[in-house]
Every structure is written in C-alpha cells, then in structure tokens.
Amino acid sequence: MDRIDKVLANLGFGTRKEIKAVVKNGEVKIDGTVIKDSSMKIDPDKSTIEVGGNVVEYKKNIYLLMNKPQGVVSATFDNYDETVIDILEPEYQAFKPFPVGRLDKDTEGLLLITNDGELNHRMISPKNHVDKVYYAEIDKYLDERDVNRFKKGIQLKDGYKCLPGKLHIMESNEDGAKVEVTIQEGKFHQVKRMFNALGKNVVYLKRIKFGPMELDKDLNLGEYRELSKNEIESIKRI
Ligand code: URA
Numbered sequence: 001m002d003r004i005d006k007v008l009a010n011l012g013f014g015t016r017k018e019i020k021a022v023v024k025n026g027e028v029k030i031d032g033t034v035i036k037d038s039s040m041k042i043d044p045d046k047s048t049i050e051v052g053g054n055v056v057e058y059k060k061n062i063y064l065l066m067n068k069p070q071g072v073v074s075a076t077f078d079n080y081d082e083t084v085i086d087i088l089e090p091e092y093q094a095f096k097p098f099p100v101g102r103l104d105k106d107t108e109g110l111l112l113i114t115n116d117g118e119l120n121h122r123m124i125s126p127k128n129h130v131d132k133v134y135y136a137e138i139d140k141y142l143d144e145r146d147v148n149r150f151k152k153g154i155q156l157k158d159g160y161k162c163l164p165g166k167l168h169i170m171e172s173n174e175d176g177a178k179v180e181v182t183i184q185e186g187k188f189h190q191v192k193r194m195f196n197a198l199g200k201n202v203v204y205l206k207r208i209k210f211g212p213m214e215l216d217k218d219l220n221l222g223e224y225r226e227l228s229k230n231e232i233e234s235i236k237r238i
Contacts, residue, residue, distance in 0.1 A: 004028065004049070005038040011058070012094030013051060027052050062095045063232050064088070064113040066224035067215060074102040074111060084111060087222060100124060100210075101186050109134075109207035110215040113224070122238050123211060129184045130238060133209035134191050140200040142169050142177040150181070154194045160187070162194060176203070211238055 005019045008028075013019055016038070022028060023038040029050040030042055042049070049056040066084060068074070073081045076098050084099050100112040101124045114120060123130055150167035166182040181191055192202045208215045212234040219225065227235075 001041040001043055003038070004030065004035065004040050004042050007042065007044045007049070007058070008051065008056075010060075010094065010096075011056060012091050022051065061116040061119075062092060062097055062114060063116065063119070063227040063235075064092065064097065064224045065213060065216070065219070065227055065231075066111045066113055067219040067221050068103050068108055068111040069221035070106050070108055072222075073105050074099040081105065084113060088113070088224070103207060104189060104192075104205070107205045107207065108221060109205075110210050110213060111207070112210060112213065112227075119232075119235055123235065124186060126185060128238055130211040131182050131184060131209065132186065132207060132211075134181045134183075135206045135208050136179050136181055136191060136195070136202050137204040138177040138179060138195055138200050139203050140176060141174060142167070142172045142179065142198075142200070146198055149198060150194070154197050156187075156193045156197050162187075162190070165194065180208075211235060 004023070005016045008014075008019045009016055013022070020038040023035060026034050026036070028035055030040070030047050032048070044058045049058065068084060071082070072087060073083050075083050076085050077083060085093060085097060088097070095115045097113045097115045098120070100114060100120045103109065103111055112123065122128060147167045147169065150165045153164045154162045156162065162183070163185055165184075168180040169177060170180065171178040181194070183190060183194075187193070191205060195202050213227075213231065216225070
C-alpha cells in the first residue's frame with residue numbers, strides 16, 4: 001500500500017503539494033469515488049486511479065533502450081555535461097531512472113535505462129557473464145595475432161588481465177580496421193584500453209548488443225523506446 005500523493009508524484013503528476021491541491025479540488029478518483037485526502041493509502045496494482053477524468057496507467061518501473069549519442073554522459077547528474085537522463089522526456093524522468101552500466105561520453109549506441117535496481121544488478125554483475133558487443137574502428141592494421149590475444153585475455157597496461165574476449169575483424173588494411181568486439185566485463189574504458197595494450201587506438205566506438213538486447217536500426221542517435229514485455233522477460237531470465 002502506498003500513499004496516493006506518492007504514487008501520483010512518482011508518475012510525474014507534480015510535487016506532493018501540487019497533488020494535494022488537485023485532490024482537494026476533487027479531481028482524483030479511486031475506484032470511481034472522489035477522494036479528498038492526499039495521504040490516503042491505496043494499492044496501485046489493484047485500484048483504478050483517475051485524475052481529471054482520465055484513468056492513470058500505473059507502472060512502477062520503466063525500461064528504456066536508448067541509442068546514446070556522443071557528447072552526453074551516462075550518469076543521472078553531471079556538473080558540466082548533459083546526461084542521458086537530461087535528454088529523456090519529463091514523463092520518463094519522473095520515474096527517477098538511471099543508466100545500466102556506462103558508456104563513455106564519446107561512445108555511441110545501446111544503453112539501457114531503468115529504475116529497476118534488480119534488473120540493473122542482473123545485467124552488470126560479473127557473475128552473470130552478460131555479453132556486450134561493440135562495433136569499433138581502429139587506427140591500425142589488425143590480424144589473427146590480435147584475434148588470438150583477445151582469445152587468451154589481454155593484459156592491460158595497468159597489469160589487469162582481462163577475461164577472454166572475441167575479436168571479429170571485418171576489414172583491415174594499412175589505414176586501420178573495422179571490427180566487432182565481444183566482452184563480458186565492463187571495466188572503465190575497457191575496449192579502448194584493450195586496444196591500447198596492443199599498441200592501437202579506438203577512433204570510433206558503438207555498442208550494438210547487450211545481453212539479449214540489440215540496437216534497433218531505426219532508432220536514431222539520441223532516440224529511445226520502451227522495452228516490450230518479451231524483452232523485459234528475456235532480461236529477467238539472465
Ligand atoms: N569500452 C570503452 O572503452 N568505452 C565504452 O564506452 C565502453 C566500453
């Protein structure tokens with residue numbers, strides 16, 4: 001059971017004070033009856049809530065898939081930069097969501113955003129070995145020796161030995177290479193540091209898969225959409 005003002009505030013209907021006024025005004029109905037007390041406790045899963053004559057669709061959690069653009073940071077707040085939460089519509093910000101793991105400011109691609117702490121944990125816990133697939137452009141030539149070094153587990157310059165990863169070379173010549181990299185860890189700047197350890201630099205990085213989720217082709221940079229029920233279930237099965 002939750003207070004009606006808290007439920008409506010979480011759904012983006014305003015501050016508790018504003019909601020109190022709306023309730024006093026007789027604009028809120030629970031199961032067809034006008035209420036006057038904004039501290040009334042209800043079960044939002046069982047009761048029908050109406051505000052101003054419209055039935056409120058209640059949900060506790062939101063699950064978004066964003067095609068993160070460059071230049072925004074994967075955080076809920078930042079003193080200098082715009083965050084991935086800043087670029088959401090207010091109706092989604094009201095759920096107080098946060099990004100699931102991080103992508104660097106200059107990395108693009110698939111980012112999950114939710115307010116479901118359990119799902120977040122499931123996706124980022126190293127115990128679950130969730131695959132993350134990146135498309136990367138590298139400034140130098142790559143060959144089978146590099147593929148093997150990924151397979152064995154690259155040692156970063158700070159001495160950390162990465163878990164084995166997969167390097168799939170799609171194109172490689174004297175101008176550089178285009179590759180797909182699959183890793184199961186999410187250390188700070190991990191992909192960039194893996195290539196640095198091989199004496200090469202990542203010049204473009206985009207995440208294309210995260211566990212069962214794939215980046216939609218029709219989602220432009222900065223756009224996002226809600227996950228379907230099936231997609232949420234597929235993550236919960238991890
Ligand atoms: N590895 C990186 O170096 N950067 C990212 O944003 C993600 C993985």
